[in-house]
Amino acid sequence: MLEGLDSNSNKADKLVNVLQTTLDAHTNPDAYLQEVCSALKEKGQKQIVDVVNELEHALFISTMQSIDSSSASVPTNKPEDTPASNRIQGRLEKWLKEGKVELKVTRINMHGAPGAGKTCSLHLLLNEPPPASTDSTPIACRAVQATKISIDDKNKWERVEIKDLLNQLASHLAEAPASSDDVSDCSDKLLLEEPPKKKPTDIEVMKEISNALETGKFQKLSTNWVYFIDSGGQQAYRELLPLFTRAAALNIITIDLTKGLDEKCKFQYHIDQHMYPIDTDLKYSNRDIICSTISSEAMLNPIEIPYVSDMPDHPHYFILGTRKELVTDEKLKEMNESLREYRANDKVMKQNERQGSIIFPVNTLLPAGSKEREEASVELCTAISNCAVEMRIELPIRLLTFEISLQREAKKKERSFLTKEEAIQIGKSLRLDESDIDEALRYLHNVTIILYYHEVLPNIIFVDPKPILDILSHLIAITCVDRTKLHLLANPPPSPDEMNNLRNFGLFNKDIFRIIGKQIFLHSNFKTSHMIKLLRHLHIIAKVENRKEGDYFFPCALPSYDKLNPASKVVRPLLIAWEIHNRGTTTLAIPQGLFPLTIVHLLEKKDKVDFCPVGKGFYRCHDAMSLRIYKEYTIDIINRYTHIEIRFYDCKEFCPQIRELVTDAIKEAAKISMLMMIIFLH
Incomplete structure (x- = not known):
């Protein structure tokens, strides 16, 4: 794929060389090249169109960079040592003044x-x-x-x-009145000498949007x-x-x-x-799913987004x-x-x-x-x-155009993600400098479908998160389907030992991602180690030591428990249930996702918690787990779906320490703000 892009770039360079004499004699070389591009694209042959698209992209970036350099000396009032929250607020205000949707x-x-x-x-x-x-x-x-x-x-x-969004923006731009201010010479160079009769290309639309922002032509656009x-x-x-x-x-x-x-x-x-x-x-049952969904969603705090009104x-x-x-x-x-x-x-x-x-x-x-x-x-x-x-969200047109440009570039490269360097280059074409990019991506992470985990993967932007979700989905699904259908999820299929380790122990090695996520790992900038880093950051998996069955533990791959052993008659189980205050709802179900996150958080306390042996009397299920505490005590932690039950079979006097250990893990899993109150019943 990359070789094809390089080839198109080389062909575009050769095309410019062939036209060099004419370009040197032309009063407006950029406009002339745009006319050549339009004429060639009318031929409609795919190879020609691919080359011309590459040339148009280079033309656009080159033109915008020349504008950047011409305005680089303009002083700004932005202070150097502004805190991060004030910095992004100031940038948003500046971008909103240019034009907003x-x-x-x-x-x-x-x-x-x-x-x-x-x-x-x-x-x-x-x-x-x-x-x-x-x-x-x-x-x-x-x-x-x-x-x-x-x-x-x-x-x-x-x-x-994407095309619909561009057309909507272009249509709005065409309806906006002309600015009364004089337009600078460098901005004039962005326009064709004669308006094109055919529908403008994506590059032309984004170019016109950028020009409109610079010349004050863009009015507020409202849309649902x-x-x-x-x-x-x-x-x-x-x-x-x-x-x-x-x-x-x-x-x-x-x-x-x-x-x-x-x-x-x-x-x-x-x-x-x-x-x-x-x-x-x-x-x-259907009733259980209704109850679980209502209780889980009610516990989620709303996203805090600047310039939002009428937020439910x-x-x-x-x-x-x-x-x-x-x-x-x-x-x-x-x-x-x-x-x-x-x-x-x-x-x-x-x-x-x-x-x-x-x-x-x-x-x-x-x-x-x-x-x-x-x-x-x-x-x-x-x-x-x-x-x-x-x-209602007021989104700067510049950021909306940036998001569209990211989607367009990812689609062009046939990838679900872009690198930070690629995002920076796209940002330059929209007059976003490198320091703007990180703030813009964090904002888009909150208000759009783009995912940007800057804490652990600062160089990766997931424009389409589907491939990483497919990897996790397939990692679960391969434990369910017949071996005759495994090749539809993983090619080649995992070995019998790999399947046994995942299905019975929840353990795997990172190499399994190469057979269930081939497409996303084709690019050298996204490796299996990046996927592991992301899953560990989200506490979906835990790193384990000295296990021949695998290096990572994924509780969601395990089966559900069939039946439970009788509880101890000596030590009563600890029950943990939830209540939500100030929202008019009392929850009677465990928030979705909380139980496996709690197990992972417990196992991350390596000096205190470890697996119990797999065998009769111990649980290794996605909703019931037996764990060794402080190397000498055993607990069973069970998802009862209306509450979490912790069974302790050893010294009764040690119950307070067990309770503290488990509840700390639950608070970490929920980031405490998701839970309004924890009620303990012993």
């Missing part, structure tokens, strides 16, 4: 059991055909960005791609956006989901109406149109029932009555306040293109829009 943003997370219809519901919301494939969704998909539109007074949402995060419903996936998604204003909890509220969900994994049951004692104080919940065509009105009424406990919760949206109905029933498999599907889509969009949970 007022975003009305609704963040939506999709929850539900496997096969409940989350992905099908998303397609219905966008009035797109039902998905052709039924393969399992990974931990989370790349956020779908949509925009709200109104046609014939009907609410509709349409998927938005919706971010959807679709997620996998498998139990282990649900535990990892909170680590990769922001707190959402609206959580759509999808339930299959044909399953009932208290029927335990059959967890399974779909791949290549085949279903593989997950061998586990089923603990989650609490997450809200929308219960969506799929396969309504297969249940009677009487059955639906019965299910609504069974959820009457949520009628008093003003965070749970009501379908009909007077009738007390909570579930919004839909048929997600209506035929594509049919009038019935369009009407169902409009009805669902309207119901969600009426939840009124949008927040």
